[in-house]
Amino acid sequence: xxxNEALAEAALRAGLxxxxxxxxxxxxxxxxxxxxHAPQRGVVVLQAESELAAIxxxxxxxxxxxxVMTSSSGPGISLMQEGISYMASAQLPCLIVNVSRGGxxxxxxxPSQGDYFQAVKGGGxxxxxxxxxxxxxxxxxxxFVFEGFRLAELYRTPALILADGALGQxxxxxxxxxxxxxxxxxxxWATVGKPAWRERNIITSLHIEPEKMEQVNLxxxxxxxxxxxxxxxxxxxxxxxxxxxxxxGLAARIAQKAVELAREREIKVGLLRPITLYPFPSYGISxxxxxxxxxxxxxxxxxxxxxxVQLAVSGRRPVxxxxxxGGMIPSPEEVLEAIESIAESYRIPAFERSM
Numbered sequence: 073x074x075x076n077e078a079l080a081e082a083a084l085r086a087g088l089x090x091x092x093x094x095x096x097x098x099x100x101x102x103x104x105x106x107x108x109h110a111p112q113r114g115v116v117v118l119q120a121e122s123e124l125a126a127i128x129x130x131x132x133x134x135x136x137x138x139x140v141m142t143s144s145s146g147p148g149i150s151l152m153q154e155g156i157s158y159m160a161s162a163q164l165p166c167l168i169v170n171v172s173r174g175g176x177x178x179x180x181x182x183p184s185q186g187d188y189f190q191a192v193k194g195g196g197x198x199x200x201x202x203x204x205x206x207x208x209x210x211x212x213x214x215x216f217v218f219e220g221f222r223l224a225e226l227y228r229t230p231a232l233i234l235a236d237g238a239l240g241q242x243x244x245x246x247x248x249x250x251x252x253x254x255x256x257x258x259x260x261w262a263t264v265g266k267p268a269w270r271e272r273n274i275i276t277s278l279h280i281e282p283e284k285m286e287q288v289n290l291x292x293x294x295x296x297x298x299x300x301x302x303x304x305x306x307x308x309x310x311x312x313x314x315x316x317x318x319x320x321g322l323a324a325r326i327a328q329k330a331v332e333l334a335r336e337r338e339i340k341v342g343l344l345r346p347i348t349l350y351p352f353p354s355y356g357i358s359x360x361x362x363x364x365x366x367x368x369x370x371x372x373x374x375x376x377x378x379x380x381v382q383l384a385v386s387g388r389r390p391v392x393x394x395x396x397x398g399g400m401i402p403s404p405e406e407v408l409e410a411i412e413s414i415a416e417s418y419r420i421p422a423f424e425r426s427m
Contacts, residue, residue: 075213076101076240078248079143079169079233082214084109085251086221089138090116092129094148097181098237099171102143123148127155134164135275137262139221143169145237146187147178149195156230157196161277161288163261163295165224167217168202168232171240174399182399183237185321188376191234192350199289201296203231204349206320210244218254223302225257227295234349236372238322238401296351304347305356309335313342315414316360318381319370320346323395323402327370330407339415349377354384361385365418370407371395 073081080102083091091110093103103119110117116133120126126142133140144152149170159166170191174184189195191204203223205216216233224231263273279285309331310316319327324345334341344360346353361367366389369378375393382391394410396402 073210073246074101074241074243075210075235076171077105078210078214078246079217079235079240080105081109082217082249083141083167084113084115085249086218086254087139087252087256088115088141090118090133090140091142092118092120092126092133092140093142093144094120094123094126096145096148098173098183098240099143099145099169101240102169102171123151124155127152127159130166131155131159131162131164134159134166135162135263137259137264139225139256141167141169143171145171145173146175146184146190149187149190153190153196156202157194157198157200158277159230160196160200160202160292161198162275163228163292164230164275165221165228166230167220167224168230170232170234172234172236174397180399181237183239183322183372183401184397184399185236185323185372186374186376186397187234188349188371188373191232192352192380200292201299201350203227203229203299203302203351204234205231206234206347206349207239208321208324208345210239210242210246213239214246214248218249221254227299228261229295234321236322300351302348303351303353303356305353306345306347307356307360308343308345310342310344310360312340313360313363314340314365315342315411316364316367317341317343317370317407317411318346318357318367318377319343320349320377323370323372326402326404327407329404330370330411333404333408334411337412339411341411346377352380352384354380357381357384358386358388361389364389366390366392366414368392368394368407368410368414370402372401373397
């Protein structure tokens with residue numbers, strides 16, 4: 073299946089109740105697929121008049137206890153930032169999908185990872201985070217829908233799948249999750265009508281008194297600390313690595329091929345692939361940095377994740393960067409050239425022997 077369509081079908085199987093969105097390349101197939109297949113399964117699908125309208129419809133439906141999703145690409149996610157911030161403060165779960173494209177501005181419809189900062193640093197105003205999952209295959213595009221809904225509802229927070237145009241458009245074999253295998257969660261906080269035995273449920277992000285607003289913030293920060301146990305990452309050939317690559321999403325697939333090419337040249341290279349971008353696998357990177365000579369971050373942007381890798385490494389080892397921007401995708405051979413340059417600079421023995 074195409075990545076966008078696998079994700080949309082997975083959402084239906086995950087018990088999606090309502091989708092509100094707006095078409096933008098390269099994610100429009102999500103809306104198109106749901107428009108065709110959702111009505112027969114009792115799911116509300118609405119093309120809103122804008123991304124601003126869509127995220128506020130998500131806010132309302134989530135507040136009523138529905139399992140809801142929206143999707144867009146970079147510029148559309150930018151328009152949703154105010155609503156995402158509101159939902160984070162109001163502690164409402166939802167799933168947001170960003171099939172990102174090159175920027176800034178309207179940019180290009182080609183794939184990019186330039187929305188990393190937007191995704192993991194909050195994007196909107198205030199001290200908040202969203203859970204961010206980064207798929208690297210069509211299979212994960214489907215799987216992370218289930219995981220995104222589960223985590224969003226567990227922590228009562230927006231969760232975001234950060235994909236890119238290539239993953240959304242490529243076709244791969246996929247094993248779809250079983251329909252109905254994601255159980256419904258109790259939502260006693262939802263605005264579904266007031267029984268006589270309890271107080272009214274009031275959902276808001278507006279708290280005029282600073283003491284109340286600070287208390288909301290303290291609750292959010294405690295929740296984000298609790299989320300740290302949800303860190304996920306994958307290690308590939310890291311046990312004997314002297315150079316560690318760090319890459320997510322599509323760039324991780326390219327980096328993995330570069331690892332294979334470097335190993336053929338007897339350069340000991342490994343890869344750490346963050347699966348959760350928030351919470352970030354800082355500890356895993358920190359521990360591996362103690363065993364290697366240098367690190368190389370591979371991204372399809374100007375080096376946004378480099379900052380988080382540098383914080384994790386804490387100056388212990390040099391952190392290098394290889395990337396392309398504006399919708400350009402680095403090739404494994406380009407990454408290999410960067411690896412060879414690092415190996416030569418630090419006189420890594422395996423590289424010296426291969427010369």
